[in-house]
Amino acid sequence: TGFIGTSLLNNKLFLENFEIIGINTTDYLLFDKKIKKIAESEFYKKIKKYKTVDVLHLAQLYDLDENNKIKIWESNYNFGVNFFRNLIENNIKISSILFTNTVFSLSGNQDLKNSSYFLSKNKFSSFLDTFSKENVINYIEVYLSNTLGIGDTRNKIIPNIIKSIFNKDSYEIRNSESYLNILDVDLILNQFYKLFSINSSRKITIISKYEFLISSIYDFLNNYINNGKEVEIKKQLSVDTISDTDFKKIDFNLSETLKKIVDDLI
Secondary structure: OHHHHHHHOOOHHHHHHOOEEEEOOOOEEEEOOOEEEEOHHHHHHHHHOOOOEEEEEOOOOOOOOHHHHHHHHHHHHHHHHHHHHHHHHOOOOEEEEEEEEEHHHHOOOHHHHOOHHHHHHHHHHHHHHHHHHHOOOEEEEEEEOEEEOOOOOOOOHHHHHHHHHHOOOOOOOOOOOOEEOEEEHHHHHHHHHHHHHHOOOEEEEEEEOEEEEHHHHHHHHHHHHHHOOOOOOOEEEOOOOOOOOEEEEEOOOHHHHHHHHHHHHO
């Protein structure tokens, strides 16, 4: 579930090389051209037939409201801990775990670092690190920035801009001179596939090689949606964040990704 999870179900590399079985907070799921709910017993029976499995853990609740502290910890920590312990108890051999963290946890913003969202994510990261060492599992932690792609309905800046232009609503860009680091979700998923193939533990930050001026993204979308014309999206080189992770900077054509998203909606 979630944007990256549903995007994975359309990714050629994963579809051609994996049988995809999933779990969310309420259901066990099998994917074979479409999502099918299965019983818990069938879920474990299904994965026991393989020598090993790879686990891509995408679950998170992004919420900075401390009134929702209990729900945040339940989603971002307890749910994952129980799931991985259940896999071991059912004698499932895990080859690799890939866990997506947020690049913003590497920032110096102390208010963010003290939030339940970041504390729960980082405590779960520590759990996975210890769990993987104890059970001889490759642990891959990926720090991600912003993502975009077809089917994105999240309350994020680019989906909101596109929605406002289609609806002919006014849209206020509060920080029009700010730059956004953002990547096409398919490029990220292709990197996930490569990381599973490497078969070793590592921490890596995946970002775009360039950051893009938000006001110019709006101008591009406004022109392309309304009259089919393209204008330049202004960009600048990304800067490394101080961290103990490797950096993977991906050069991609934001204009082509935006056109792909808009064309899918028309």
